[in-house]
Amino acid sequence: MGKMFLEKVQYGAWLIARVLFLCCIFSVPVASATELGAIELTDTCPPSFSLSDDNRCSLRHMYQLYDSLQDSGIGGLKTALPEARDGFSPQQIDLGRLLFFDPILSADNSLSCATCHNPNQGFSDAMGRSVGIKGHVQKRSAPTLWNSTFLSSFFWDARASNFEEQALGPLFSAHEMGNTPEQLMSSMNSVSAYKRLFKQAFPKQAAAISVANIITVLTAFQSSLVSLNSRYDRYAHGYHDALNDDEIAGLNVFRSFVARCSQCHTPPLFTNQQVAVIGTPEPAGLPRDIGAQETFNSKVLRGGFKVPTLRNIAQTAPYMHSGRFETLREAAEFYTGGRGHAVPEDEDLLLHWHISEPNLTSNEIDQLVDFMKTLSDESLIPATPKQLPSGLPFKHMENTHEKT
């Protein structure tokens, strides 16, 4: 135990060093025109990526040592992940990083992607329902972007199947970033730094700034947000001292068929990417969100949502599609409240077959929470740009409100 404590202290010190390193580049004033000219795109891949001779970054991670049944990317501890979306150039990834933080993407320059997907808040925003342009409160919470490179289903209601389809949603929704393709082109083309940088990222294209290329670089950046070096991962690769007794007990509750968590939050991604109707309550006063019923035009999926990954889940309170639960413990407790206990009398939901009556003890719920906290790893958090090509101020710093 002493040895383990020491390891944790070391790990903590290392994390603090990491955060200090990354934070020192915040709080930079709005850049002057001469500084903007200095922005160059990197020619090296982000950590965990291998650069090929044809200038593409390919992801390498420890789960590539394993297989999965039918290449499904689901299974147990030493199981391969789903195929990652990779193969972008270092320049595209880096340009995506700049754009991700740049409020130029929104109609009135009031929000960037990072406003709702804040790297310092687990690529979410600590809100049950995110706030878009002109204060529009969304129906749902902002999902984390960590490990989205492994997903084949996007949005809570599973209505997109790749990054490109997904990006069109927030960019051009009147209630999110409120932009239009025409206005986006016009504002991007008015920034000389972007003209130059897009040319660097797409050297063979005459008109490098296009909606398609904007979405490509955003995809490239998101594909670099990989989190696979948590303490759980060390356990999974075979180092059993990486978790303490309560955390291992939590893992065993998690995969037990009493709680059944791992049936949908299946390792190694901790989601099976299916839609499930679990019957969580909405925040007080809000109508039932029909979720995937709309996507699939099917009543049996009423109230169904995509199973979210649990990696870095401790960073993204509050929980569920509209943030009904403030803490991880409340979210875990929901599942032991009994099948359909929070479904109103007049509501007809076809609840998922794994929503049962596990009757977990209070101690077991604590252990589940302990275990979920071992899924945290933010070691590859990307650096926030020193300055934005548009010269606009950042729009995600003020959004760092802690939840109690």
Added chain:
Amino acid sequence: MKKLNILAISLAVITFAIGWYLGSSNEPLTITSSQGGKSYSGGYVADPQANTASTGAVKMRTTEGTTHVINPGDSIQAAVELAQPGDTIQVMPGTYSETVYIDKDDIHLLGVIVEGERATLDGLKKLNDAILYSGNNIVIENFKIIDYKGNGIMSQAGNNFEIRNNLIIDTGIYGIFPQLGKNGLIEHNIVSGIADAAIYVGMSDNIHVAYNEVFDSVAGIEIENSRHAIVEHNNAHNNTGGILAFITPGLPIKDTYDVIIRNNFILDNNTPNFGAPGSTVSGIPAGTGILIMAADDVVVEGNIISNHKTAGILITDHGNAANLTLDPESDPNPDRVMILDNVMLNNGYDTIDEVKAFALTELHTGDIDIFQMGPTEDSCIINRHRYKTVGIGDFKDCDFTNTDNIDTYLLAGGAEPRVIDPTERGEIAYLGVCTGCHAYAGRLIGPSVTEIQALYANRPEALVNYINAPTAMRADYPEMPAQNYLNAETQLAVANYILQVGN
């Protein structure tokens, strides 16, 4: 007006049905001998290059590791934690109340039976699961497992397993439940009193379930979203449903196909359904011998199926089943169902209303051995005249009579792990782990790779020693966390890799 329409349709159906009935009854019987004759030519084709030395499912051990002997009062889990791959754990007779979890490869966990006394895992109705595992090449045999709340034996992933000769009584939802694994043998187990399936093979490939007795459970043996499975020589009796092959929609693996159900005793499965509300099995009508739902390429041969009040063999698509979710990626229809000779007695004598109503459209009343409802393509049967059937008018005569040419779908020699050469292993660990803190040139969190290369040139072993137990070497850098979770092979591979990598 509305009533008239319904009447007109009913008359048309009845007229059609009479015509069909009269037409078919006038044809001479097609009598096929299943002694000899052509064998089934479909099914899983084994790799002819595979090593055939092994007869089981786990990989043959070239050397035996340590044998750990556990006595009552000892902890089985403590022995698992000590054990290295290749070791055997022998558990002496007595009672043990714990959850044993095996997150390692190649562990044989064996109960020792002395004059009928077994090593007994007793969950006291408090513990969730008796045995959980995720490793490859796991053997679990000779235990008695009672009174758990979740599962008797469960895995998530884990290839090449053998679960044998266990006595499992009232262990909650499942008795034996391997999931997301490949190449497994489940044999000679006796499983009873289970609220879902006594033996549940979920999302798995190349499975052999043989010589088991399953009873007093909701489902006897269940093959769900799995491929290449043989279920043979089992005795499934007094469950709600005997043997099931089906697709559950909404799971990440979407199909069930290539299943042989042969030479089983399937008797008296009329137990009232006590499955949990909402569970897939809660929809099984009591009195079902074999249920095939949406599964493809299922061969039913040589079974004795008797005394089931709903039907001997019930075949349905998703559309006619209750309480299923929508999954556009799952094919809802059972195609290529193949029914060879089976002995069927006294089935469908008190069937459910839905079956009765559909039977009436064929003017069928009375017992039902085989019932099929919903679309199916290219299904077939031999000697159909022997049975009382509903809904199989589209079934052709099979052009084969047996599956004698198929012994097993197990992989000879076992499923192989992914082969990774040392350079690739080194690159994966370097990029997947080290580059989070070490850039090639310049400081990130730790020192640059070029500095490390200068310090450890030609000394990969020294670098391995360092990453296993790092010490603070520079005052201005944080101390590195130990990388001792990487195994020795990976540590050496990454040390070699890091010392030669360029930019």
